[in-house]
Amino acid sequence: MLKNLNPKKTFVVVISKSGETTETKAALMVTEEWLKKAVGKHYGRQILAVTDPAGGSLRSRVEIEHKKDSASFRSLPLLKGVGGRFSELNMGLLHLAVIGVDIREVFAGAKDMLTRCSHAELFKNPAYLYAALHTILYRKKSKSLAVLMPFSETLKSTADWYIQLLAESLGKKYHRKVTVDSEGLENWVNDKDHLFGLGRTPIAARGTNDLHSIQQNNVEGENNKVITFIRVEKFNHEIKVPGKNDILSEKKFSELIMLAQEATEWALASANRPSCAVIMPEVSAYNWGALLFFFEMATAFEGELLNVNAFDQPGVEGYKNYMYCKLNKPGVSASVAEAIKNKPLIKNPKYIL
Amino acid sequence: MLKNLNPKKTFVVVISKSGETTETKAALMVTEEWLKKAVGKHYGRQILAVTDPAGGSLRSRVEIEHKKDSASFRSLPLLKGVGGRFSELNMGLLHLAVIGVDIREVFAGAKDMLTRCSHAELFKNPAYLYAALHTILYRKKSKSLAVLMPFSETLKSTADWYIQLLAESLGKKYHRKVTVDSEGLENWVNDKDHLFGLGRTPIAARGTNDLHSIQQNNVEGENNKVITFIRVEKFNHEIKVPGKNDILSEKKFSELIMLAQEATEWALASANRPSCAVIMPEVSAYNWGALLFFFEMATAFEGELLNVNAFDQPGVEGYKNYMYCKLNKPGVSASVAEAIKNKPLIKNPKYIL
Numbered sequence: 001m002l003k004n005l006n007p008k009k010t011f012v013v014v015i016s017k018s019g020e021t022t023e024t025k026a027a028l029m030v031t032e033e034w035l036k037k038a039v040g041k042h043y044g045r046q047i048l049a050v051t052d053p054a055g056g057s058l059r060s061r062v063e064i065e066h067k068k069d070s071a072s073f074r075s076l077p078l079l080k081g082v083g084g085r086f087s088e089l090n091m092g093l094l095h096l097a098v099i100g101v102d103i104r105e106v107f108a109g110a111k112d113m114l115t116r117c118s119h120a121e122l123f124k125n126p127a128y129l130y131a132a133l134h135t136i137l138y139r140k141k142s143k144s145l146a147v148l149m150p151f152s153e154t155l156k157s158t159a160d161w162y163i164q165l166l167a168e169s170l171g172k173k174y175h176r177k178v179t180v181d182s183e184g185l186e187n188w189v190n191d192k193d194h195l196f197g198l199g200r201t202p203i204a205a206r207g208t209n210d211l212h213s214i215q216q217n218n219v220e221g222e223n224n225k226v227i228t229f230i231r232v233e234k235f236n237h238e239i240k241v242p243g244k245n246d247i248l249s250e251k252k253f254s255e256l257i258m259l260a261q262e263a264t265e266w267a268l269a270s271a272n273r274p275s276c277a278v279i280m281p282e283v284s285a286y287n288w289g290a291l292l293f294f295f296e297m298a299t300a301f302e303g304e305l306l307n308v309n310a311f312d313q314p315g316v317e318g319y320k321n322y323m324y325c326k327l328n329k330p331g332v333s334a335s336v337a338e339a340i341k342n343k344p345l346i347k348n349p350k351y352i353l
Numbered sequence: 354m355l356k357n358l359n360p361k362k363t364f365v366v367v368i369s370k371s372g373e374t375t376e377t378k379a380a381l382m383v384t385e386e387w388l389k390k391a392v393g394k395h396y397g398r399q400i401l402a403v404t405d406p407a408g409g410s411l412r413s414r415v416e417i418e419h420k421k422d423s424a425s426f427r428s429l430p431l432l433k434g435v436g437g438r439f440s441e442l443n444m445g446l447l448h449l450a451v452i453g454v455d456i457r458e459v460f461a462g463a464k465d466m467l468t469r470c471s472h473a474e475l476f477k478n479p480a481y482l483y484a485a486l487h488t489i490l491y492r493k494k495s496k497s498l499a500v501l502m503p504f505s506e507t508l509k510s511t512a513d514w515y516i517q518l519l520a521e522s523l524g525k526k527y528h529r530k531v532t533v534d535s536e537g538l539e540n541w542v543n544d545k546d547h548l549f550g551l552g553r554t555p556i557a558a559r560g561t562n563d564l565h566s567i568q569q570n571n572v573e574g575e576n577n578k579v580i581t582f583i584r585v586e587k588f589n590h591e592i593k594v595p596g597k598n599d600i601l602s603e604k605k606f607s608e609l610i611m612l613a614q615e616a617t618e619w620a621l622a623s624a625n626r627p628s629c630a631v632i633m634p635e636v637s638a639y640n641w642g643a644l645l646f647f648f649e650m651a652t653a654f655e656g657e658l659l660n661v662n663a664f665d666q667p668g669v670e671g672y673k674n675y676m677y678c679k680l681n682k683p684g685v686s687a688s689v690a691e692a693i694k695n696k697p698l699i700k701n702p703k704y705i706l
Contacts, residue, residue, distance in 0.1 A: 023561055026594050026609060033595040084565065141602030144575055145498075145554060153493055164566030171574025199574040201498060203556055208376055211672065212437065220668035221524025222497055227568040241379050242386040247680045248379050256379060266698055267671030313600050315573035318620030319564060323612055327600045345619055 002031070007038035012100075015050040015091055017078055019058025044072030050091050053077035064140060083311060085164045088292050102285045109289030113253060117297040127294055128278075131301030135224060137274060139202055143226045146200045147218070150230035151207035152259045154283045158230075159204035161293055169299045169310040170199035176309045188309050196308055208260045215264065219271045227275040230291070231261050234282040355384070360391035362674035366451075368403040368444055370431050372411025375676060397425030402446050406430035418556060436664060438517045441645050455638045462642030470650040478646055483629075484654030487579060490627060491553055496579045499553045500571070504560035504614045507636045511583075512557035515648055522652045522663040523552035529662045540661050549661055561613045568617065572624045580628040583644070584614050587635040 012031055016024040035043035044065050051058040065073035079090045093103045117127035133298055137143040146166055148159045177191035205214055207229070218225060235254040243249040248256070261277070266274045278294070288317050303310025321336045365384055369377040388396035397418050404411040418426035420650045433441045442463055446456045470480035490496040499519055501512045530544035558567055562580070571578060588607040596602040601609070614630070621628045631647070633640050656663025 019440070022601065022609060023611070025599075026604070026606065029594050029596055029599065029601065030592060034435075060364070066470045142578065143451075160566075163563075167567045167570035167574070171570025171572075173573035197573065197576065199570055201556070201570055201575060201578070203554070210369040210516075211669070213513075214520045215672065216666045217520035217524025217552055217554060218668075219524075219671060220526035220550065221520070222554060223550065224497065225554070239383060241382050243382055246382070247677075247682050248375070248382065251379075251680075253379065256375060259679055260375070260672065262698060263672035263675035263679070266693070266696070269670075269698070270671060270692070270696060313569045315569040315571075318572060319568065319613065319616035320621060322616035322619045324600075326612055326616070327604075329600050339623070340619070343623060345615060345622070 001033050007035050010035070010046065012047045013050065013094065014047065014058070015078070015094075016056075016058050017052050017084075018056040019051060019061065022320075042069065042072065044069065046176040047073050049073055049075045050078055050094065051075060053080070068332065081311075083168070083313060085161070085168055086296055086311070088161065089289070092264070105285035106289035109284075109286035109291075110293035113290040113293040115299070127297035128301050130294075130298040131305055132297075133257070133276070134200070135302055135305040138225050141274075143274065144198075144200055144222055145225040146201060147203045147205055147214070147225050147227045148230070149207055149210065149227055149264075150232075151257050152230065152232045152235075152283060153206070154236070155230055155232070156204075156206050158288070158291070160204065161292075163202045163204050165295060165299050166200060166202040168313045168316075170302055170306060170308060171201070171315070172196050172199055172308040173315065175307050176192075190309065190312075190314070196306070198306070199308070207264065208257060211260065211264060215267070218273065219267055221303075223273060225266075225273065229261055229265065229275060229277040231258065231277050231279045232283055233279065234257070236283060355387050357590075360388050363388070363399065366403065366447065366687070367400065367411070368431070368447075369409075369411050370405050371409040372414065373409070375673075383673050395422065395425065397422065398540055400426055402426055402428045403431055403447065404428060406433070416603045434506070434635065436666060438464060438514070438521055439649055439664070441514065442642070449638075458638035459642035462637075462639035463646035466643040466646040466650070471525060472567070480650035481654050482653040484648075484658055487553070487651075488655055488658040494627075496627065497551075497553055498556060498578040500558055500567070500578050500580045501583070502558040502560055502563065502580055502617075503562065503585075504610050505585045505588075505636060506559070507589070508583055508585070509557075509559050511641070511644070512559065514645075516555045516557050518648060518652050519555040521666045521669075522656055522662060523659060524554070524668070525549050525552055525659075525661040526668065528660050543662065543665075543667070549659070552661070553655075560617065561610060564613065564617060568620070571626065572620055576626060578626070580617075580626070582614055582618065582628060582630040584611065584630050584632045585636055586611070586632065589636060630687045 012028075012035065013026060013075075014028050019025065032047075036044055039046065049058055049062050051062065053059070059075075062073045062075045076091070076094070079087070082090055089107065093106065097103050111124060113127075117125055119125040120127075120334075122128055122132060134143075134146070147163045150156065150159055172190075173196060174190040174192060175194040175196050177189050177194075179187045179189075181187060203214075218227060232254075235257075239253040239255075241251050241253070242246045263278065264274055279289065280291065293316065300310050321332060322340055325332045325337050325340050365381075365388065367377060367381050367384075370377065385396065385400075388399055390426055392399065402411055402415050404415065406412070412428075413424045415428045429444070429447070432440070435443055442460065446459065449459060450456050454694045470478055472478040472481075475481055475485060486498070487496075502513045503509065503512055525543075526549060527543040527545060528549050529545040530542050530547075530591075532541060532542075556567075556578075571580060583605075588610075592606040594601045594604050594606070594609075618630065631644065635645065653663050674685060675693055678685045678693050679692050
């Protein structure tokens with residue numbers, strides 16, 4: 001990517017809470033070198049850091065650079081206590097603003113969805129109802145896979161985001177233990193006496209492409225999935241099939257795509273497989289904000305119904321610790337180093353075959 | 354895409370066995386119109402059709418156009434009886450040749466893998482062993498999810514291809530019934546008396562990106578997965594982290610990526626989760642041909658071990674029939690039309706909430 005960019009015309013945004021994420025840090029180091037070579041010592045003026053407001057190595061770096069040159073390494077604070085998967089409406093807004101999306105509209109959509117998803121009545125609260133139905137299907141009917149299938153190219157990466165949202169929020173080892181302190185504030189800890197070790201596994205798919213790959217398995221394979229379609233009723237770009245003498249002639253692509261979605265729903269129902277559809281009038285900033293917030297709320301409700309902490313991700317520490325240990329990073333605890341030493345990987349397994 | 358292409362400099366390849374696949378057909382109709390407008394009546398000289406050697410609507414079209422102008426709608430035959438997912442070493446070679454891949458090398462890799470995977474001894478046959486171990490983990494240990502995770506950007510779409518390979522080959526409703534005719538030839542039919550309704554569900558992931566989304570669930574969530582890593586030992590492009598004073602300084606990106614793969618393997622093993630690694634010395638045409646053929650053979654072996662027909666995909670007919678029926682396509686059987694009429698979708702479900 002750097003080979004195709006002009007460093008004199010490139011502005012860099014680096015986002016990391018701690019500044020320690022290996023990929024982000026390595027990429028920043030390479031990018032800094034690349035900028036420096038082309039624009040000289042003031043290259044830091046082309047960098048914006050989004051990071052913890054007070055702590056961490058990236059924040060320290062910002063402070064050092066600021067002292068030298070106040071226009072260098074400008075920064076924005078990352079909201080504390082919000083995991084990456086819940087950050088689309090926090091630091092994610094920056095990207096959206098840069099590419100010209102009206103972030104006020106995104107926020108308005110999220111806000112209205114918050115109102116709808118705050119209703120105490122199950123049947124008036126879409127996120128609560130979504131969570132409740134999926135939890136019943138999971139715990140009572142063994143539907144352990146959540147397939148999210150937007151019929152829209154624009155929403156493809158939204159499905160990828162959903163993978164992180166569901167996988168990190170609900171795939172938990174322990175149940176949650178809630179205690180309330182003298183001031184009435186809740187304190188959540190992992191209840192080491194109560195194993196959970198569950199959580200629905202998400203799969204991202206997209207219509208119509210993936211009908212040509214996963215539909216066979218969805219219809220005839222293991223009946224362990226709930227498909228959630230996202231159906232878009234009006235497309236921003238419309239194409240019409242030309243000609244007059246074919247069954248497809250004069251059909252709009254959007255019509256064909258919606259028909260394919262309906263057909264998939266019908267085929268699943270005919271095979272007694274559950275599905276549901278989220279219907280978006282069109283992919284607008286407002287609707288997209290609402291959609292994201294809907295899934296965030298639904299996932300939070302699922303966490304409550306399953307009694308797990310939907311907001312932490314302790315399971316990702318394992319591989320990070322291993323990496324830090326092998327990289328001789330200061331501060332790796334002795335117990336972690338010991339565990340790695342006692343349970344090494346089999347050497348050269350590649351020569352088994 | 355058409356907006357960004359020059360029709361006078363564009364050559365179009367259309368691939369469809371029957372010529373009836375809705376997406377391909379609609380896209381061809383639109384593309385023909387676009388070409389015709391710009392280059393006039395000889396636009397067909399910029400089209401190559403890869404289709405059934407004798408039947409189908411695209412073959413008929415080729416024959417009609419050929420009669421009018423022998424340089425128009427040139428064609429190549431699609432090998433009969435080979436499903437799309439097994440076609441990478443058939444019509445897939447065309448794409449590879451066009452982008453400059455040495456397809457002889459791809460074939461050489463596949464051929465050598467065929468030799469290795471034809472060995473009768475389990476422990477000398479990588480595809481058979483892969484299939485046997487995964488089948489045991491599936492049927493005896495409930496590992497119903499197959500996560501394929503290449504640690505290589507280049508192999509990202511190979512993982513997407515694997516989704517189709519596994520999902521369509523093994524997600525089957527019925528067991529297979531094999532009969533042998535008087536000449537010793539096998540005849541396979543779906544054994545309607547013996548339900549299968551199983552098959553591992555594949556998930557495509559990629560290192561290191563998806564460690565930030567699925568690793569939490571893989572380590573702490575439901576223990577129903579086997580992760581297959583693809584580890585590449587030598588990268589075609591190498592980047593080194595600059596500087597001297599950081600733990601990442603002077604590390605190659607490939608080292609860090611391999612370390613992340615190793616760390617993920619270790620974290621899974623520490624949590625008693627199974628994984629395996631396919632190790633590629635580098636992503637070359639030869640190795641890639643071998644890799645694809647390995648997975649094709651392994652999937653065929655899995656079909657044998659599960660006693661299903663790994664080569665058909667009857668389950669995709671449902672949604673196609675529904676679409677064809679709604680599009681008033683001639684030839685939709687009365688029984689299909691009846692089934693659709695008797696089991697309509699609920700109208701306007703969107704207003705439930």
